[in-house]
Amino acid sequence: MYDVAIIGGGVLGNMVARELSRYKLDMVVLEKEYDVGEETTKANSGIIHAGFHPRGGSLKGTACVKGNEMFPKLCEELDVPFEQRGSIFVAFHEGGKDHLKKVWDRGIKNGVIGMRMMETDEVLEMEPLISPKVIQAMYAPSTAIISPFQLVVALAESAVQNGMEYRFNTEVISLESTDEHYILHTNNKDIKAKYIVNTTGGFAGNIEAFVKPADLVIKPKRGQYYVLDKEAGSWVSHVIYQAQEDNEGGTLLTPTIDGNLLVGPTAESVPNFRHTETTKEGLAHVEKVAKKILPNFDMSRIISNFAGLRANITNVVKEEKDFVIRVSASRFVSALGIKNPGMTCSPALSGIIVELLQKEGLILEENRNFISKREGIKKFLEQTPKEQERMLLENSAEGKIVCRCEGITEGDIIRAIRRPISATSLDGIKKRLRLGMGQCQGGFCTMHTIDIISKELGIPPQKVLKNTPGSYLIAGEVK
Numbered sequence: 130m131y132d133v134a135i136i137g138g139g140v141l142g143n144m145v146a147r148e149l150s151r152y153k154l155d156m157v158v159l160e161k162e163y164d165v166g167e168e169t170t171k172a173n174s175g176i177i178h179a180g181f182h183p184r185g186g187s188l189k190g191t192a193c194v195k196g197n198e199m200f201p202k203l204c205e206e207l208d209v210p211f212e213q214r215g216s217i218f219v220a221f222h223e224g225g226k227d228h229l230k231k232v233w234d235r236g237i238k239n240g241v242i243g244m245r246m247m248e249t250d251e252v253l254e255m256e257p258l259i260s261p262k263v264i265q266a267m268y269a270p271s272t273a274i275i276s277p278f279q280l281v282v283a284l285a286e287s288a289v290q291n292g293m294e295y296r297f298n299t300e301v302i303s304l305e306s307t308d309e310h311y312i313l314h315t316n317n318k319d320i321k322a323k324y325i326v327n328t329t330g331g332f333a334g335n336i337e338a339f340v341k342p343a344d345l346v347i348k349p350k351r352g353q354y355y356v357l358d359k360e361a362g363s364w365v366s367h368v369i370y371q372a373q374e375d376n377e378g379g380t381l382l383t384p385t386i387d388g389n390l391l392v393g394p395t396a397e398s399v400p401n402f403r404h405t406e407t408t409k410e411g412l413a414h415v416e417k418v419a420k421k422i423l424p425n426f427d428m429s430r431i432i433s434n435f436a437g438l439r440a441n442i443t444n445v446v447k448e449e450k451d452f453v454i455r456v457s458a459s460r461f462v463s464a465l466g467i468k469n470p471g472m473t474c475s476p477a478l479s480g481i482i483v484e485l486l487q488k489e490g491l492i493l494e495e496n497r498n499f500i501s502k503r504e505g506i507k508k509f510l511e512q513t514p515k516e517q518e519r520m521l522l523e524n525s526a527e528g529k530i531v532c533r534c535e536g537i538t539e540g541d542i543i544r545a546i547r548r549p550i551s552a553t554s555l556d557g558i559k560k561r562l563r564l565g566m567g568q569c570q571g572g573f574c575t576m577h578t579i580d581i582i583s584k585e586l587g588i589p590p591q592k593v594l595k596n597t598p599g600s601y602l603i604a605g606e607v608k
Contacts, residue, residue, distance in 0.1 A: 131155050133491070134313060134322035136301050136336055138165040140277065140472050141464055142328035143284035144479040149486075150291035152493045157322070158285075158293060159315065161300035163597050164557050165550065166281035169330050170472070171560070172352070172405070172437020174394065175385055176368055177273035178470040179216060185238025187451045192474035192481075194240045197271055199476040207283035208505040209275065210386050216272035216368035217247070217256060219263045221421070225372030229267050232372075236269065243270040258364050260424050272368050276386045277472060278560045279505070282550065287503040289549040291496065296320075298598060304339045306458065324491050326482060327463040331402045331440040334465060340458035345465055346444040349402045352394025353411035353436045355419070358568055361390040361430040364423060371422055379469075380418040387563060390430075392419045394437070407436045432568050439468035454481050460489045506544050506561060510536040531581070532574040534567020539581055546585045553586060555579065556596040579603065 133149060135142050138160030146158050162168070177200050183190035204211035220229050229246070236244050247266045252259060255268075285295065296317070304313045304325075313320040327336045334347040362384050369382040378396040385391050395411045412434055419426045442450055442465070452474065453465040462485045464478065471478075487493055509520060509527045520527045520540065527540035545552040545561045552558045555565075558578060565571030565578075579602055583590045594600050 130310060131157050131320065131322040133157075133324045133326060133486070134159060134311070134320060135326040135328060136313075137327065137329035137333070138162070138281075138285065138295070138297075139168055139170040139328065139330055140166065140281050140284070141467060141475045141478060142326070143281055143288065144475040145326055145328060145482050146288040146293050147284050147291070148479045148483050150288045150293050151496055151499045153496050154491075154493075156293055157320065158288070158295045159299045159301060159313070159320070160295065160297050163297055163554060163594070164552075164560065165285045165295075166278065166560070167596075168402075169437060169439060169468070170277050170281050172354075172435060173277040173472055174354075174381070174383060174391060174469070175274055175277050176383055176470075176473070177211075177275055178473045179236065179244075179269040179271045180239045180241045180470075180473075181218075181232050181236030181244065181267075181269060182470065183235065183239065184448070184451070185235045187239075188454070189452045189470070189474065190235065190239035192452070192477035193470045195477040196470075196474045197273070200273065200275070200473070203476060204275065204280075206501050207280070207287060207503050209279045209283045211273060211275050212386060213271065213273040214367050214384065215268060215270040216370060217252060218267040218269070218370040218372065219252065219259065219422070220265045220372040221260065221262050222264070222372075222374055224374065226265050228372035229265060233267055241269060241271065244268065256365055256367060256369070258423050258425065259369070260422060274368065274383060274386050275472075279386075280472070282561055283503055283505065286549045287500075290500055290503065291498075295550060301336060306340065306461075311461070323460060324486055324489065325461045326486070327457065327461070328467075328482075330467065331438060333440070333463055333467075337457045337463045337465065340461050345442050345453065347440050347466060348443045349399050349404065349438040350441045350468070351397045351399045351404060351411075351436050351438055353397075353407050353415060354391055354393030354434060355412065355415050355431050356433040356435070357390040357392070357430040358432050359388040361427070362388040364390055369422055371418070377418050378414075380415060382419060382422055387566075389432075398441075399438070402438055405436050405438060407434045411436070433566075433570060440466055441468060442466040452478070454478060454485070456485055456489060460486075460491075462486055462489070506541065506548065508536070508541050508562070509538045531577050532562075532564045532567065534569055534573075535563045537562050537564045537574070539577075542578060542581050543585060546582065553582065554594040554596050554600075555582070555602060558582070575602075
């Protein structure tokens, strides 16, 4: 019997897990995928937003500003890279000026600090490659960038080192309640818990429907992106938003924490949460907006594209739409319609969820042994020469380069496999080390990595997975 079961291992579920690990509780995170952060979280722009996009005074807006303020300390504790680059919201037409005024007013109402308006000359001084057709812009210094992959893994590892249990490939099929606890029927075995936290993203409505009649319709919105190489990462220094015209959606440009350039997303309604494919039309839209903002945008620097899905509440009018954090039934808290800027909001939203659990009767006794600091993976090539020498003496694998593009050694991969939440698949290694995310997109490093995983786990190479159960990468040897 667990005190709390958290269903869903995305960024919000893991933020709640870490927050609850501050207390003396028996808890478990149930995730239907093979690893944390496998749905909305991994297809994310990697932006910690300032808070001027959401409606003024909304939960989404106020939680965004509060979350933004919490991230520097959080990332310092978790050993996650964080850069406060600032953002520039540009307008290229007269109607865009009106849009900037609305954005400004929302920011003021939500409590965003440091915003200021800029004219063409100042914009071009800060970002020389932006189109000179810009007529006005708004600057917000608190916008930052982060790696969603590193964040979600770090949160989960921190929770584990403080006593949290994780069960992967575990999907909740149904549940029933008694006077004192819930019984969760999963694809593996039944689990009992006194309190439930439902942070399952696009599927949160389905889980909540086990305990109350559905009143919110949640449908997916797809966002498509281009990823450019690290040469393109220097084209802009800030996150660049633009006042849309002709239904351009929220497409933006942002440098990534790892030095690339990211362009996107689109905003398309799709039938279900399986539609994560990119399309010719969607990527053409991204290209069009990118070239509008950066006239010399060079398509030859593109190394990858991808698409992600956002949970969109469709039966509430836009002017009233907001994140929903509520008590769905006794001792059962749900987070619904959490989309962009959900990652930014997650520290604040997790606090609200914990407060609701406490009001439902959960006793929160402080865990005096809580460890706030978590140390990330020490990459060999990022260490000092003296430290590299020491590491080589301990393990010669440190000096064997596996991923040339990202500078990853065999020793780095072994450390990723031996972490509190082990990376036991190719994509698990990729998420933690960026292996295969460079220009060759895994062309050089994949086979070597399969061999390393095989040796570390004591399984044949044919049993090494790309990600989910059954996703074998090779059929066997050819000679």
